[in-house]
Amino acid sequence: MSTLSQTAPQAPTDSTGAQAFAGSGENPASTLSATDTARIGILTVSDRAHQGVYEDQSGPAIHATMDDYLSSPWEAVSSLVPDEPSRIREALVELADREHCCLILTTGGTGPAPRDVTPEATEAVCEKMLPGFGERMRAESLRFVPTAILSRQTAGVRGDSLIINLPGKPKAIRECLDAVFGAVPYAIDLIGGPRLETDPDVMPAFRPKAKPEDQ
Amino acid sequence: MSTLSQTAPQAPTDSTGAQAFAGSGENPASTLSATDTARIGILTVSDRAHQGVYEDQSGPAIHATMDDYLSSPWEAVSSLVPDEPSRIREALVELADREHCCLILTTGGTGPAPRDVTPEATEAVCEKMLPGFGERMRAESLRFVPTAILSRQTAGVRGDSLIINLPGKPKAIRECLDAVFGAVPYAIDLIGGPRLETDPDVMPAFRPKAKPEDQ
Amino acid sequence: MSTLSQTAPQAPTDSTGAQAFAGSGENPASTLSATDTARIGILTVSDRAHQGVYEDQSGPAIHATMDDYLSSPWEAVSSLVPDEPSRIREALVELADREHCCLILTTGGTGPAPRDVTPEATEAVCEKMLPGFGERMRAESLRFVPTAILSRQTAGVRGDSLIINLPGKPKAIRECLDAVFGAVPYAIDLIGGPRLETDPDVMPAFRPKAKPEDQ
Numbered sequence: 001m002s003t004l005s006q007t008a009p010q011a012p013t014d015s016t017g018a019q020a021f022a023g024s025g026e027n028p029a030s031t032l033s034a035t036d037t038a039r040i041g042i043l044t045v046s047d048r049a050h051q052g053v054y055e056d057q058s059g060p061a062i063h064a065t066m067d068d069y070l071s072s073p074w075e076a077v078s079s080l081v082p083d084e085p086s087r088i089r090e091a092l093v094e095l096a097d098r099e100h101c102c103l104i105l106t107t108g109g110t111g112p113a114p115r116d117v118t119p120e121a122t123e124a125v126c127e128k129m130l131p132g133f134g135e136r137m138r139a140e141s142l143r144f145v146p147t148a149i150l151s152r153q154t155a156g157v158r159g160d161s162l163i164i165n166l167p168g169k170p171k172a173i174r175e176c177l178d179a180v181f182g183a184v185p186y187a188i189d190l191i192g193g194p195r196l197e198t199d200p201d202v203m204p205a206f207r208p209k210a211k212p213e214d215q
Numbered sequence: 216m217s218t219l220s221q222t223a224p225q226a227p228t229d230s231t232g233a234q235a236f237a238g239s240g241e242n243p244a245s246t247l248s249a250t251d252t253a254r255i256g257i258l259t260v261s262d263r264a265h266q267g268v269y270e271d272q273s274g275p276a277i278h279a280t281m282d283d284y285l286s287s288p289w290e291a292v293s294s295l296v297p298d299e300p301s302r303i304r305e306a307l308v309e310l311a312d313r314e315h316c317c318l319i320l321t322t323g324g325t326g327p328a329p330r331d332v333t334p335e336a337t338e339a340v341c342e343k344m345l346p347g348f349g350e351r352m353r354a355e356s357l358r359f360v361p362t363a364i365l366s367r368q369t370a371g372v373r374g375d376s377l378i379i380n381l382p383g384k385p386k387a388i389r390e391c392l393d394a395v396f397g398a399v400p401y402a403i404d405l406i407g408g409p410r411l412e413t414d415p416d417v418m419p420a421f422r423p424k425a426k427p428e429d430q
Numbered sequence: 431m432s433t434l435s436q437t438a439p440q441a442p443t444d445s446t447g448a449q450a451f452a453g454s455g456e457n458p459a460s461t462l463s464a465t466d467t468a469r470i471g472i473l474t475v476s477d478r479a480h481q482g483v484y485e486d487q488s489g490p491a492i493h494a495t496m497d498d499y500l501s502s503p504w505e506a507v508s509s510l511v512p513d514e515p516s517r518i519r520e521a522l523v524e525l526a527d528r529e530h531c532c533l534i535l536t537t538g539g540t541g542p543a544p545r546d547v548t549p550e551a552t553e554a555v556c557e558k559m560l561p562g563f564g565e566r567m568r569a570e571s572l573r574f575v576p577t578a579i580l581s582r583q584t585a586g587v588r589g590d591s592l593i594i595n596l597p598g599k600p601k602a603i604r605e606c607l608d609a610v611f612g613a614v615p616y617a618i619d620l621i622g623g624p625r626l627e628t629d630p631d632v633m634p635a636f637r638p639k640a641k642p643e644d645q
């Protein structure tokens with residue numbers, strides 16, 4: 001079982017204990033009622049952080065970025081698992097189906113090394129894949145490092161949850177989110193999730209003005 | 216069964232009736248004999264257009280674009296199906312295997328919404344996939360809208376038919392075709408189809424000058 | 431069975447005979463002991479070269495490019511097979527598992543034609559795919575020819591071997607390698623292979639300075 005912690009001020013709903021990172025820095029809006037509050041899963045995939053060799057910095061980096069972007073109420077449901085396919089899949093299913101996260105952001109496990117299996121675990125639990133996310137994030141990271149082509153990060157949809165793989169390094173996490181997040185609120189509209197609003201000065205969300213006859 | 220209409224002046228060969236859109240705007244060249252005439256399938260995938268909630272505008276937009284591009288004789292074989300995987304697959308197989316379309320252009324059903332299943336249906340009937348089409352079309356659409364990364368459009372080959380997914384909106388259809396069509400005549404040469412000629416002022420076709428020893 | 435030839439001065443270890451191309455142009459460094467020497471598989475996939483209709487020029491073009499790039503000792507293990515899925519798969523497995531090549535570069539068979547099956551054969555023998563290579567190579571080739579989108583080339587990892595598909599034409603091979611090789615030495619580090627060093631004036635290798643806490 002994955003370890004989950006809800007980083008809102010109220011008591012965690014399913015914190016099974018060890019490895020969950022501290023709920024610091026949460027959006028004050030996450031104190032609002034669940035019906036108004038978007039739940040966002042943050043899944044850190046790391047053998048070493050899971051073993052306690054060092055403190056997870058990637059999950060908190062995602063949390064801080066969401067705080068920067070979002071102006072509508074949200075709360076994080078955080079989890080930390082080792083680079084094991086079954087553990088990653090279970091955590092994604094938990095965050096999607098039982099924790100009802102409209103968005104799940106993973107960090108780590110997207111490279112070519114033998115233990116890097118996050119993209120395969122993601123694909124295994126998704127009904128449909130969104131290859132444009134991986135393409136766009138790699139193209140963006142390529143502006144900084146030639147090794148960006150080694151990232152296998154992808155995105156997909158499970159039920160009414162959008163799952164996006166992010167890199168392991170906090171700096172690269174922000175670069176990738178900056179490149180794709182403008183499309184995320186509309187994607188969540190399309191899969192039936194809550195309406196996310198962003199701070200337009202930090203991360204303008206784009207919603208096409210669809211005419212009724214558009215398909 | 217999918218509903219097919221051949222939009223050439225001669226009587227439709229397999230029009231099973233309802234939902235087929237009117238054969239307006241066809242290329243006069245499509246009156247030539249079948250041996251000289253390339254057949255191009257145009258498959259509109261849309262629940263609402265299929266229900267008659269509004270008139271399909273996307274299929275005709277593809278037709279008009281082909282009229283603009285092509286200088287060699289061609290005729291359209293048009294079809295309209297709802298966003299049902301089995302219906303889309305059947306229509307693609309019909310257009311490829313029985314209607315002998317060298318090129319099949321789909322419109323609609325490429326987004327992340329639950330009913331958007333055109334890419335999966337395409338992959339299910341193709342022997343090989345051509346990921347470069349989706350990459351290029353998303354990169355092009357990204358110049359106009361950040362939500363271009365949500366498109367899951369792809370392309371593939373079934374027998375001697377090239378299948379390309381296009382977006383649902385007429386404006387985006389033209390943008391995507393403008394970005395990739397220059398490679399289509401050569402692709403059709405390679406899979407054994409008829410030689411398509413284009414108006415070089417509108418859409419120059421590129422055919423590499425292959426030396427015999429090139430592999 | 432694929433035909434393999436080790437193009438180092440010492441006698442080929444597994445040359446089963448016909449079709450192996452001459453071991454010309456090899457890096458003098460390949461005379462060093464195997465423990466210091468990276469083994470690089472070069473697999474030409476071509477019906478016509480295999481039939482002897484013309485001499486393979488693509489394999490030697492890859493060999494010459496590796497000579498230009500690499501400053502650390504390496505030796506080529508070359509093979510030539512027809513465009514048959516089983517023959518390509520067998521050759522890849524041989525180069526990876528028995529010849530212990532850390533890097534396998536294929537040429538040919540990446541287009542949409544019926545006999546082009548190299549990407550499928552590659553995917554069939556790999557545990558994980560690296561879509562960023564294909565994306566990057568197509569984007570690079572697109573600067574030269576609009577038909578670059580027709581290439582289906584990909585890359586993947588089998589055990590401790592990195593497999594990369596390259597186009598069939600010598601000029602395009604060099605363009606593609608120039609676009610991606612900077613990330614290859616680090617990829618081989620990550621999958622447990624030997625340390626490749628490059629001539630920084632020709633092809634600078636990029637290795638991110640990972641902090642211990644990076645995931």
